[in-house]
Amino acid sequence: MKNFTFFTFILVVFLAGCSYSLTLNTMPHLRNVQISEFENNTSEYALAQDFQNYLVNNFQRDGRLRITTLDPDSYIEGTILDYRNEIFSYDDYGNVQDYRVSILFSIQMTDLRMQNVIYENLSLLLSEPYTPNSPNPDVFTTETQAQEKIFERTFETIIRNTLEAW
Numbered sequence: 001m002k003n004f005t006f007f008t009f010i011l012v013v014f015l016a017g018c019s020y021s022l023t024l025n026t027m028p029h030l031r032n033v034q035i036s037e038f039e040n041n042t043s044e045y046a047l048a049q050d051f052q053n054y055l056v057n058n059f060q061r062d063g064r065l066r067i068t069t070l071d072p073d074s075y076i077e078g079t080i081l082d083y084r085n086e087i088f089s090y091d092d093y094g095n096v097q098d099y100r101v102s103i104l105f106s107i108q109m110t111d112l113r114m115q116n117v118i119y120e121n122l123s124l125l126l127s128e129p130y131t132p133n134s135p136n137p138d139v140f141t142t143e144t145q146a147q148e149k150i151f152e153r154t155f156e157t158i159i160r161n162t163l164e165a166w
Contacts, residue, residue, distance in 0.1 A: 034072035
């Protein structure tokens with residue numbers, strides 16, 4: 001009976017140890033990142049600063065790379081090339097129903113330890129619609145919400161193509 005209890009204990013410990021969330025990092029030599037100030041070629045004054053703040057906050061939340069300004073292992077830089085907030089659709093009466101925010105990025109992430117570019121997209125275009133006055137809670141209702149979703153998708157694109165690349 002003692003052997004069965006000991007075996008059960010070992011099995012429980014093993015299974016508990018296997019239940020943690022696995023966060024992939026295909027480049028374990030990268031421990032930190034410096035995020036440069038993005039250039040802004042648009043008329044949206046605060047857009048580049050808002051995007052940089054979003055990246056910093058999400059890298060901190062993600063936890064795989066620490067934000068640093070001293071001796072970074074990797075470096076992210078880029079430019080916001082274009083910004084559009086356009087009418088996306090009309091209702092049956094010719095009234096504006098939906099808008100679409102589109103942001104064109106040029107982004108590069110460099111591995112400073114290996115001295116190579118690990119991700120580069122010179123024309124990453126992401127768009128997100130929003131519907132002012134929508135009663136649906138699952139639909140974005142402001143331009144800012146659409147921007148934040150684009151920022152989120154950009155961050156995910158960077159992570160997927162660098163730290164999670166297969």
